[in-house]
Amino acid sequence: xxxxxxxxxxxxxxxxxxxxxxxxxxxxxxxxxxxxxxxxxxxxxxxxxxxxxxxxxxxxxxxxxxxxxxxxxxxxxxxxxxxxxxxxxxxxxxxxxxxxxxxxxxxxxxxxxxxxxxxxxxxxxxxxxxxxxxxxxxxxxxxxxxxxxxxxxxxxxxxxxxxxxxxxxxxxxxxxxxxxxxxxxxxxxxxxxxxxxxxxxxxxxxxxxxxxxxxxxxxxxxxxxxxxxxxxxxxxxxxxxxxxxxx
Amino acid sequence: xxxxxxxxxxxxxxxxxxxxxxxxxxxxxxxxxxxxxxxxxxxxxxxxx
Numbered sequence: 001x002x003x004x005x006x007x008x009x010x011x012x013x014x015x016x017x018x019x020x021x022x023x024x025x026x027x028x029x030x031x032x033x034x035x036x037x038x039x040x041x042x043x044x045x046x047x048x049x050x051x052x053x054x055x056x057x058x059x060x061x062x063x064x065x066x067x068x069x070x071x072x073x074x075x076x077x078x079x080x081x082x083x084x085x086x087x088x089x090x091x092x093x094x095x096x097x098x099x100x101x102x103x104x105x106x107x108x109x110x111x112x113x114x115x116x117x118x119x120x121x122x123x124x125x126x127x128x129x130x131x132x133x134x135x136x137x138x139x140x141x142x143x144x145x146x147x148x149x150x151x152x153x154x155x156x157x158x159x160x161x162x163x164x165x166x167x168x169x170x171x172x173x174x175x176x177x178x179x180x181x182x183x184x185x186x187x188x189x190x191x192x193x194x195x196x197x198x199x200x201x202x203x204x205x206x207x208x209x210x211x212x213x214x215x216x217x218x219x220x221x222x223x224x225x226x227x228x229x230x231x232x233x234x235x236x237x238x239x240x241x242x243x244x245x246x247x
Numbered sequence: 248x249x250x251x252x253x254x255x256x257x258x259x260x261x262x263x264x265x266x267x268x269x270x271x272x273x274x275x276x277x278x279x280x281x282x283x284x285x286x287x288x289x290x291x292x293x294x295x296x
Binding site for chain 1: 248249251252255256258259260262263266267269270271273274275277278281282284285286288
């Protein structure tokens with residue numbers, strides 16, 4: 001298994017594997033998103049309290065879940081980068097940050113657009129909203145830190161430290177609705193209780209599961225593409241890159 | 248769909264589409280620029296840019 005792991009960590013093997021996987025991940029992601037969004041907008045019934053405004057759930061919840069998962073991914077990759085000094089893990093930390101920042105911003109803005117018709121306000125300094133905003137600042141910090149160093153490996157290691165330190169905010173975001181009084185509703189499916197006894201009816205649930213899966217697969221494809229670019233940039237003088245693009 | 252909520256719902260979905268598009272287009276443009284640079288530097292072993 002370790003041999004396979006080390007072979008995968010080699011830039012040329014990773015580049016070729018990513019080339020193979022990305023189109024499939026992307027195609028599957030877009031198909032799931034298309035079906036999920038159609039189901040959410042046209043097939044799911046309106047909520048008895050929130051009416052049609054609840055349909056924002058099909059983009060807000062996947063974006064919010066992804067914002068936390070991407071930061072967790074960065075922290076794990078950061079740990080691997082710092083302990084084993086694996087180049088691909090360093091690359092994963094710095095390339096996941098812009099994707100994570102975009103989905104965190106999306107979660108915040110779609111949350112505001114959901115909050116206005118539901119709570120009567122676009123923004124409240126609630127524990128969930130504030131901790132999610134802190135998460136966006138952490139992502140921006142990683143992006144800024146990466147650009148502050150001229151040496152890519154030093155920058156990546158600094159980003160790995162920030163990813164590891166900042167990961168403390170992830171459980172705070174997730175459990176904020178339980179730890180503090182909050183306007184924000186609790187987890188719908190992302191809890192043990194929620195999986196055993198979903199708090200959402202079947203016709204409303206399946207489009208959400210599809211858009212969730214679609215967002216995660218899309219993240220996989222986007223991350224692989226960005227990692228490929230970074231690998232190319234770092235290895236541009238390596239023989240395998242020169243051979244790959246020899247005219 | 249209740250027109251009272253249309254602005255909030257469609258804005259959310261339009262923003263989502265923009266974020267997904269940006270995540271597709273941005274790496275594609277970077278890749279294109281990078282491949283041009285690599286191809287241009289192929290005949291020049293001293294090239295480090």
